[in-house]
Amino acid sequence: MISIEKVSKTYKGASRPALDTVSIEIEKGDFVFLVGASGSGKSSLLRMMLREDVPSKGSIFVLGENLISIPARRVPYFRRNIGMVFQDFRLLPNKTVAQNVAFCLEVIGKSPAFIAEAVPAVLKLVGLEGKQERYPNELSGGEQQRVALARAIVNKPQLLLADEPTGNLDPATSQDIVNLLERISAAGTTIVMATHDRGIVDRLKRRVVVLKDGQIVSDSRGVGYEAAEVNR
Amino acid sequence: MKLGYVFGEVAQGLKRNLSMVVSIVLVTFLSLTFVGTAALLQLQIGEMKNYWYDRAQVAVYLCSSYSPAEACPQGEASADVKTSIEAKLKDNTLSPYVEKYFFLDHNQAYAQFKQEFASNTITKYVTADQLNETFWVKLKNPADGAIITQSFSGVAGVEEVRDQRSYLDQIFSILNAASLAAVGIASVMLFSAILLISTTIRQSAFSRRRELGIMRLVGASNFYIQLPFVIEGVVAAAIGSILAGAAVLAIVQFFVQGYLATALPFTNFVGLSTGLVLVPILFGLGVLLAGFASIIAIKRYLRA
Numbered sequence: 001m002i003s004i005e006k007v008s009k010t011y012k013g014a015s016r017p018a019l020d021t022v023s024i025e026i027e028k029g030d031f032v033f034l035v036g037a038s039g040s041g042k043s044s045l046l047r048m049m050l051r052e053d054v055p056s057k058g059s060i061f062v063l064g065e066n067l068i069s070i071p072a073r074r075v076p077y078f079r080r081n082i083g084m085v086f087q088d089f090r091l092l093p094n095k096t097v098a099q100n101v102a103f104c105l106e107v108i109g110k111s112p113a114f115i116a117e118a119v120p121a122v123l124k125l126v127g128l129e130g131k132q133e134r135y136p137n138e139l140s141g142g143e144q145q146r147v148a149l150a151r152a153i154v155n156k157p158q159l160l161l162a163d164e165p166t167g168n169l170d171p172a173t174s175q176d177i178v179n180l181l182e183r184i185s186a187a188g189t190t191i192v193m194a195t196h197d198r199g200i201v202d203r204l205k206r207r208v209v210v211l212k213d214g215q216i217v218s219d220s221r222g223v224g225y226e227a228a229e230v231n232r
Numbered sequence: 233m234k235l236g237y238v239f240g241e242v243a244q245g246l247k248r249n250l251s252m253v254v255s256i257v258l259v260t261f262l263s264l265t266f267v268g269t270a271a272l273l274q275l276q277i278g279e280m281k282n283y284w285y286d287r288a289q290v291a292v293y294l295c296s297s298y299s300p301a302e303a304c305p306q307g308e309a310s311a312d313v314k315t316s317i318e319a320k321l322k323d324n325t326l327s328p329y330v331e332k333y334f335f336l337d338h339n340q341a342y343a344q345f346k347q348e349f350a351s352n353t354i355t356k357y358v359t360a361d362q363l364n365e366t367f368w369v370k371l372k373n374p375a376d377g378a379i380i381t382q383s384f385s386g387v388a389g390v391e392e393v394r395d396q397r398s399y400l401d402q403i404f405s406i407l408n409a410a411s412l413a414a415v416g417i418a419s420v421m422l423f424s425a426i427l428l429i430s431t432t433i434r435q436s437a438f439s440r441r442r443e444l445g446i447m448r449l450v451g452a453s454n455f456y457i458q459l460p461f462v463i464e465g466v467v468a469a470a471i472g473s474i475l476a477g478a479a480v481l482a483i484v485q486f487f488v489q490g491y492l493a494t495a496l497p498f499t500n501f502v503g504l505s506t507g508l509v510l511v512p513i514l515f516g517l518g519v520l521l522a523g524f525a526s527i528i529a530i531k532r533y534l535r536a
Binding site: 107 | 449
């Protein structure tokens with residue numbers, strides 16, 4: 001699913017690399033937490049997987065595409081198989097919940113009939129029935145992140161990338177979002193989630209990859225945050 | 233592809249940047265009007281060349297009793313002079329170049345003068361013997377005027393040899409300079425139109441950066457993302473081009489045909505049909521330039 005080998009990335013003007021010879025394999029159906037302090041390279045790694053950025057060195061394959069050599073015009077089609085959510089939700093404030101989700105199907109050329117069917121179904125899945133016509137500013141943070149999740153999965157992606165999706169949410173709401181992610185994972189979607197939230201990592205006991213100063217310092221399965229840190 | 237979406241975005245973008253769009257329209261309008269005017273001038277020059285070069289003749293003015301002494305020390309040209317000139321025009325050296333020639337004596341020249349200046353009081357003060365007797369030579373190729381000039385300049389009894397083309401060339405070089413100036417102004421303005429378009433497109437893209445970010449995130453194709461912006465630039469420039477086309481037609485209709493053609497009745501002027509040929513060319517030029525500028529602007533914005 002994802003194969004990253006000896007990837008390094010140095011941004012212009014930075015003294016040390018954001019990623020430093022990172023290698024990682026992620027299998028289909030994995031649920032992987034990327035943990036580490038701010039600036040440890042979690043977001044950079046996610047950006048590489050989405051091909052928002054290209055490594056300075058190394059090789060990266062995602063969903064069978066070589067992301068070093070993929071032509072620019074194929075990138076959009078590659079991204080249609082990937083969903084992504086962010087800490088700041090990134091919803092369009094002038095569109096309703098349903099329009100926000102429909103928008104991302106419209107712009108990749110899905111038929112109105114498909115959209116009319118898929119949007120209510122995915123909103124039901126994330127627990128937002130009855131709120132289709134609300135605007136983002138009328139929703140709580142947790143509800144807004146559900147809209148973002150609905151948008152990320154409505155096209156049934158094989159891979160879901162989440163960059164601190166619970167970073168702006170209180171613990172109870174965070175738990176709801178993580179429960180939703182678990183259900184999405186159970187349906188077969190591969191999930192890579194960058195997070196600071198020890199509580200979530202400890203509870204779920206999934207694969208935990210610890211990054212520090214752009215390097216992977218530990219990669220363990222079925223343990224909590226502390227254990228992963230100790231494993232190094 | 234959802235055309236509704238694309239045109240909705242275009243309409244929104246045009247509305248949001250109304251003042252910039254208006255300035256694009258105005259600058260394209262003015263610059264293309266200059267281009268159109270320059271083209272009209274060139275066509276007019278062509279038209280006049282066709283007409284006048286065909287009619288241009290070389291005049292061999294013979295000495296009259298009023299001629300200045302430096303050119304005509306012997307005074308009035310004698311009959312011998314006339315026969316020798318006529319013989320020269322007929323001989324084997326010159327006759328291959330000459331289509332025909334005719335001679336005007338004092339009285340014929342006076343009659344022609346009166347006809348040409350019928351409405352002018354000058355006819356009252358001019359007498360027949362003041363006007364030169366003249367051999368009018370029409371050449372097979374009007375460009376060969378120099379041959380006649382060289383053959384007869386300085387010959388005794390000839391006051392002056394004048395190729396009418398030399399007058400025409402002066403007029404044409406003035407018109408040419410005017411059309412060059414128009415093209416110069418037009419190219420500066422077209423350049424600023426291109427810069428304006430790319431600034432507007434970048435601004436438009438910036439005000440839609442959230443949508444653009446999400447579109448790129450979910451995998452909308454580059455074509456789909458860029459199309460509304462390109463159409464936005466093209467629509468603005470197209471409006472300007474249509475106005476420029478209308479302005480060129482108005483110039484032809486009201487200035488050239490309405491004023492010049494009545495003021496100078498013996499000259500052929502460009503007509504509406506010529507103006508109509510220019511309209512699609514101006515439109516195409518405006519649309520092409522705007523499309524080009526918009527594509528480059530939006531591509532650069534998205535890459536950054």
